[in-house]
Each structure stands twice: as C-alpha cells, then as structure tokens.
Amino acid sequence: MEEKSIFQMILDKEIESEIIYEDDKIFCIKDINPAAKIHLLIIPKKRIETINDLQEEDKDLIGSMVLVAKELAKKYEIDESGYRLVWNTNEDGGQTVYHIHLHLLGGQKLREF
Ligand code: AMP
DSSP: OOSSOHHHHHHTTSSOOOEEEEOSSEEEEEOSSOSSSEEEEEEESSOOOSGGGOOGGGHHHHHHHHHHHHHHHHHTTOTTTOEEEEOOOHHHHTOOSSSOOEEEEESSOOOOO
C-alpha cells in the first residue's frame, strides 16, 4: 500500500480541496474531473484500498456512506431528477485511487450502460 492516498492528503490538508461535508467517519469533495454536472465523492476517513478489502466491521461505515450520498443528493437538488452511485473496483472497474470512495453523479441525464 502506498503511504498515503490522495484523499488522505486532502483530509490532512496537504492538498487543497473544498470539503463539502464532514463527520467523524466520512468526508466529501467535488470530483476534480467531473463526469457529470454534479459529481461528488463520498470518502471514508478510514483507508480501505478496494471494495474487495471490506470486512464485516465496515458494514455500518458503508451504510453511512450511502446515507450521506442520499442527503447530498437532496442538498444538491438531484434527489427527484435522479442520480447514480458508483463504486469502481480495480483496473477493469476503472479505479484510480486506492482508497474506496462512492461517486455521486447527477444533474443531467446519464448515459445508459
Ligand atoms: P476512481 O477512478 O473511481 O478511483 O475515482 C477517483 C476519482 O478521484 C476520479 O474521478 C478523479 O477525478 C478524482 N480525483 C483525483 N484527484 C482528485 C482531487 N485532488 N480532488 C478531487 N477529486 C480527485
């Protein structure tokens, strides 16, 4: 495992980024390279490299991340129009940052797949 993930560096204020939500376990930022009009990242403070590394003890954390995503969708007024939640895992899944994060995408009609 590399020493620090880019998200850990943001959390530690070593890289500048606007933190739009934070609690004791989770923080959220806007994606630097948005794939939709609204593209937010919900990130656990605890470093877990991939979804493959999740443990039973992480159940509550993952549930909390989804609940935060739901609240942000409401705050950004895309709850009714619709949105997509995405977890990319490993190379074929398109994962580039090995510190799990939930993508919240919306604000426009998203491409079907
Ligand atoms: P993934 O490809 O699923 O691992 O997603 C990583 C995401 O992090 C990508 O959508 C990147 O655009 C985003 N990202 C990388 N560096 C930063 C940063 N400094 N601030 C905000 N988002 C970032």
